[in-house]
Amino acid sequence: MSHNVLEMKNIMKIYPNGIVAVEDVTLELQKGEIHALLGENGAGKSTLMKVLFGLESPEQGQIFLNGEEIQLKSPLEAIKKGIGMVHQHFMLVSSLTVAENIVLGIEPKKSIFVDMNKAIDISKELAKKYNFDIDVTQRVEELPVGIKQKVEILKALYRGADILILDEPTAVLTPQETEELFVQLKKLKELGHTLIFISHKLDEIKSICDRATIMKSGKSKGTYKVSEISTNEMSKLMVGRDVVMTFDKKPLSLKETALKVRNLIVEGTTGVVRVDDLSFDVKQGEIFGIAGVEGNGQGHLVEALTGLTKKYCGDILIFDQNISNKNINEIRKLKVSHIPEDRMTLGCAANMNIMDNLLSNQYQSSEYSGRFMLKLKKIEERVNKLIKEYLIKCKSYKQNVGMLSGGNIQKVVVAREFSTEPKIIIANQPTRGIDVGAASFIRQRIIEFRDAGCAIVLISADLNEVFELSDRLAVMYKGKFSGVFTDVKKLTEEELGKYMLGIKKDEVLEGIIYE
């Protein structure tokens, strides 16, 4: 039997607000393995990892590194002991360059100055050693998420991490980027690093992990060899019941055209055309899926549709009204809901409480605000109902959204957007970072909305999701649709992949416009 590099024994963590996030959990890591940590949103995975990285001090329990007990009072101590962490939400300084981010805190020096050339050389070498293709002189704010993720990993490796914690690294990655990351993770494993890998995607865990520890409500449900447990068994242990993975959809019944886009061209900041002459219709009662590798204009399309940018030409009609002169609020009044891609920047106000966040698109409505004052009783009722309905795991609505687990923050955003009786829903990665149970619930809701006659635009990097939900599916490549499929069931994943990478491209797009 290979020896344990690390043992966390009987860890208990109670947050100051009384939430018992981790209760008597034991985790053992074997040298050179990739160890999965599984569990629902709010199960305590991130908390357990923060304890291991010295960010949170446990109320109880011991940590042994190579058999010796250690105390971790700060990340600095964890780093010194060879523990590195890639956080669920990026921990990068946006205005600094990649190299500056990598060396921050242990900068190479030339007399009293930072030796920037050396920092760049070090970073370049590091990237080369681990096969990461990154321009280290770029500012972090200019990088796509996939690259940011790699910067985070390099940061940890530069600090000599032997044990690397990866908290949902794939949540923000496209399938292609994920694949690439896995190659790199396997390489790290070969080089002798031990990895802890957190993900809600069970097939990912199947494909790269050796063992898995499953958590539920702060407790451990045991550690299993991944090869000896099926994904169904895993999800049952996590959720405590069987998870529905297939959905019943009523037969398609199309109504009025809700969204009409004609010759839409959207420019990015630098003047590059991001959306290139798109035309399409979406009718009430259907789910229009848009698949594609991230960064092919999906984000810009959504910004134009929701009024976040006005820098476009062409027409966007919502129920026959042109929105070119309407601001975000006026567009929302046309019953358009929007689940943004990045929950932390556009989705929520992290330092406000759950109630304020759930209500932020409603406080102007006469139902919740009187002439001078908000109708607090009514608001409270509604908020409590939403928390229950969307299974938001929290102590009360007074808790700050920033204190919730990642998946629960996403649920707050979804609950808010779904609760306004929308007629059009623009859902950009709606189930990102959400556990299997909750994701299935949200997908179920999307289908219910469709059945009730809502028009839905679903942008997702999760192929399963677009396959499962879409009535019509378009693939976006370099700002254009490379293909449109009216019969999604007939499409294979390989075929879709070819369209996504631009290997295949249809000149005539049949079925993209009605009439």
Place this chain on the structure above:
Amino acid sequence: MIVDAILSPEFLNATLRATTPILFATLAAAVAAKCGIINMALEGIMLFSALFGVLFSAMFQSGILGLLATMVMGGLIGLLLAFFVLKLKTDEILAAIAINLIANGATILILLMLSGDRGVSSSVKSVPLPRISIPVIENIPYLGAVISNQNVLTYVSLIMVVVVHIFLYKMPLGLRIRAVGENKNAAESVGISSKKIQYIALVISGVLASMGGFFLSGGYMTYFTTGMTAGRGFIALAASFMGGNTPVGGFSVSLLFGASSALSNILQLGNWPYEIIQMLPYITTIIGLAIYSYVRMKKRQKLSDRG
């Protein structure tokens, strides 16, 4: 007549002189802002420093020693502010208001106790810092009259622009200050103690502000009068903000304020209503802030379609 006055080397010379205290405070504001804290206590720190500058230099009978002692005191007030904000978790604005209010009252009280005078410290034999002329430059026509024959501290303040710039952008500590100010969690995730960095930044901020305060009573004037900072700490806060909280940006904006306060000095010689002329520097601040905010709003509208 006014145009002539503005183009004259004397006016530009006066501008540099009037800029000096604001510039020190602007740099102080920038360093604090870069670590993520608004140092609204600049006004109070300057006021304390103006009084203690006089007292210390009289005590040591040396301008330099007086300055050094004042800088130590400024650093200590910065430390006190940091202690309130970081340790006791007081709101940074409230803590600063407290320091400013105390400065107002305490300077009057201390002056009264030590010199028996309520308003002016003229009975204290202080030693101001000298003006110096620069050998070659003083002979260049026009330029010599503008640049040469300034107070030592005016030159120091100009050098400080470069020093603070290098400190923030080329030195490890500066890099860490900027990292902490922009994303505290990110800095902590690599083992940087954000508190330690903020303590250091506020102390530096206090020291810089105290140099501005010292200049008021040991260069610009040669004695202390109550309330002599006259809002310069707040003007500096605005200047730093408008300059994007960078030393070089802050320098250009503080020149503008320096000019407007030099202008108000000139206009006093004409027969304009005194009260209105006195308001000039503050009006410049408000107009400057309004323009700045407008431009920034426009810029943000443009940026909102970023990818």
